[in-house]
Amino acid sequence: MGNYKSRILMDCLENLSQNESFTDMQEYIQHGRTNCLLHSIAVAYFSYSAATFLHLKLNQKSLIRGALLHDFFLYDWHDPDATHKLHGFTHPKTAFENALHIWELNDIEKDIILKHMFPLVPALPRYKESILVCVIDKICSMAEILFLPYCKEVRILYFFTQIKYFNCD
Numbered sequence: 001m002g003n004y005k006s007r008i009l010m011d012c013l014e015n016l017s018q019n020e021s022f023t024d025m026q027e028y029i030q031h032g033r034t035n036c037l038l039h040s041i042a043v044a045y046f047s048y049s050a051a052t053f054l055h056l057k058l059n060q061k062s063l064i065r066g067a068l069l070h071d072f073f074l075y076d077w078h079d080p081d082a083t084h085k086l087h088g089f090t091h092p093k094t095a096f097e098n099a100l101h102i103w104e105l106n107d108i109e110k111d112i113i114l115k116h117m118f119p120l121v122p123a124l125p126r127y128k129e130s131i132l133v134c135v136i137d138k139i140c141s142m143a144e145i146l147f148l149p150y151c152k153e154v155r156i157l158y159f160f161t162q163i164k165y166f167n168c169d
C-alpha cells in the first residue's frame, strides 16, 4: 500500500521518538518474537491503512498517536512478578499514565489507550479512532502469536526508529 511514505505516520513516529522512553518499548517482548515498539508501529500502520482504505473521516494524527502509545506500559509482562499478574486488565491505565507523564494527549488519544482492551476491560471505546485501534490491535496480536512476519512498510517504519539521528532534535 506504500503508506510508509505518508508524512503523517513518519511525523508522529519522529515526534514521539524524540523521547527515548518511546523507543524503550523495543526492550520488551509483546507477543511471539515481536517487541512492544514493533507491535505499536504495526497497530498504528494498519489502523491508518484501514481508515484510508475505508475512507473513514477521522482524526488521523490522533489515531496514529493513540495507536503508537496504546501499549506504552514499559515492563516485561511475561516476567512472573506479582505486579504484572493482572496485566491484561491493568496495562491500559499504566500506558496512559506513562504517556501522560511525557506528552499532552487529547480526548481521542486518551480513549484509544484506555479502551483498547475492550471487551476484556469493560470500558466501551467512545470514538471511531478507539474502535479501530481496538480491532486492529487484536488482529496484530493474533498475527504475532502465529509468528506471521509484518510487511515491508511496517519494517521500514521500525527501521527509522533505530537510526540515531532520527531520535534527536
Ligand SMILES: [Fe+2]
Pocket (backbone or CB within 6 Å): 070, 071, 091, 092, 116, 117
Ligand atoms: Fe495492550
Ligand SMILES: [Fe+2]
Pocket (backbone or CB within 6 Å): 039, 043, 070, 071, 137
Ligand atoms: Fe497492543
